[in-house]
Amino acid sequence: MSELFKKILIVILFLIIYRFGTYIPLPGINTVVLEEIFKKNSGGMIAMFNMFTGGALGRMSILSLNIMPYITASILIQLLSFSFKEIEEIRKDGIRGRRKITQYTKYLAIILATIQSYGFAVAAENMKLQGTYLVDNPGFLFRFIASLSMIGGTVFVIWLTEQISAIGIGQGSSLLIFTGIVVGIPKSVATLLDMGKNGTISTPFIIMIIIICIGMVFGIILVERGYRKISVMYPKRQVGRQLYASQTSFMPIKINTSGVMAPIFASSLLMFPMTIIGFNESSPEPGSFSYNFIYYFSNGKPLYILTYIFLIFFFSFFYSSAILNPIETAENLKKSNAIVSGQRPGERTAKYISEILNKITTIGAIYLSFICVLPEILVNYYSIPFYLGGTSLLIVVNVIIELFQQFQSYIMGGKYGTMLQQMRKK
Secondary structure, three states: OOHOOOOHHHHEEEEEHHHOOOOOOOOOEHHHHHHHHHOOOOOOHHHHHHHOOOOOOOOEEOOOOHHHHHHHHHHHHHHHHHOOHHHHHHHHEEEEHHHHHHHHHHHHHHHHOOOOOOOOHHHHHHEEEEEOEOOOOOHHHHHHHHHHHHHHHHHHOOOOOOOHHHHHHHHHHHHHHHHHHHOOOHHHHHHHHHHHHOOOHHHHHHHHHHHHHHHHHHHHHHHHOEEEEEEEEEEEEEEEEEEEEEEEEEEEEEEOOOOOOHHHHHHHHHHHHHHHHHHHHHOOOOOHHHHHHHHOOOOOOOOHHHHHHHHHHHHHHHHHHHHHHHHHHHHHHHHHOOOOOOOOOOOHHEEEEEHHHHHHHHHHHHHHHHHHHHHHHHEEEHHHOOHHHHHHHHHHHHHHHHHHHHHHHHHHHHOOOOOOHHHHHH
C-alpha cells in the first residue's frame, strides 16, 4: 500500500469521525421542536452557518460551533498584528513565531467558544414552538453542560484540523467545511428537481441554473489558476571555486491571493449577529431593531449585498498584504542580491510589487464579489436551494484544485525519488 493511499485513508477516517460528531446532540434538547424551528428558519444566514458546520447547528450537536471560533480568532489575531508591533515581531520570528501565533489563536478561540456557547445555550432556552420550549429542563445545569459540550467540540475540531493539515492531504479547516457542503449538495439538487416537477420553477430555468453553475465552475478554475509573473534576476555568484552564471526566474502572484478566506471571513462576520438575533427572537415585532436588522440584512437585499462586497474587498486586501508583504519581499530580494527587472532594489522594488499586488487584488476581489453575490440574488428572488450558493461553490472548487495539486506533487515526488534510486544503482 502506497504512502499516499495510507494518508488518504487516514483523512477519510478523520472526516467520518467528524461527521459522526455532528450527529451527537446536546443533552436536554427536544429534537422534534428543533426540527420544526429549523424548517421555519431554513434560509438566510442560519442556513449558511448550518452549511459551514456540516448540519451540526441544525441538529444542535456538540459540534454546533465547529471551526468558526478558530476562524474568528484568526481574523482578530491578524488584525491585532497590524496594530501591535509585538505581535508582528512574533509573527516574523520564523517557525517559532508561527507556533506562538497558532497557540495564541487557540487560546483566543477557546475564549470565543466559551462566550458563544453560553450565548447559544441561553438562546436555546428561549426558543419555543407553539408553547413547547426547545430545552426540556432549562437552568444553570443545562447551560453548564451545553457550554462545556460545545467548547469540547470546538477543541476537538481544532485538533482534528491540525491532524489533517499535518498529514498533508488538504488544509484541515477547508476540508471540514468542504465536507459539510458536499453532503448537502444531493439534497439541494433533489429539492431543485422537485421544484421543477411541481411547477414552482420552469424546466428552462433549471437548465439555465445548471449552465450558470457550470460556467461559474470553469470561471473559478480559470481565475484560481491564474498568476501574474514578476521577472526576477539573480546576478553571477561564486560558491567556493564554482562560478554560477546569472539567472532569471519569476515570482508568481495569484490573481486571487486570498483564496476562499476572504468570502469565509466576510460570511462569518455577517452571519454571527443574524444567527444570534434569529435564535433569540424567532418572530420579532415589526418596527423593532431586530425586525429591521433582519429585513435589511436578509439575503439578496441591497444593504446586505453592499456590506458583503465591502467585506470581501476588505479581507481580500487584508489577507493579500498578510501573505505577501511588499516591503518584506523587497528586503528579502535585496538580501539575496536579486533584482526585479527594471526596478532598483529596496524602496522602488517594494513600491512596484505593491502596485502590482493592489491591481491583482482588485481584480480578485471583483471576481469574488461576482461569484458570491450572483447566487445570493438568485436565492432571494427565485428561491434556489441555498447550497448552490457562490461561497459554497468557491470552497468546493478551491479545495478540489488544492487536493489535485497535492496529489500531483506526491506522484511527481515519488517518480523523482525512484529515478534517483535507479541512478545511484547505476
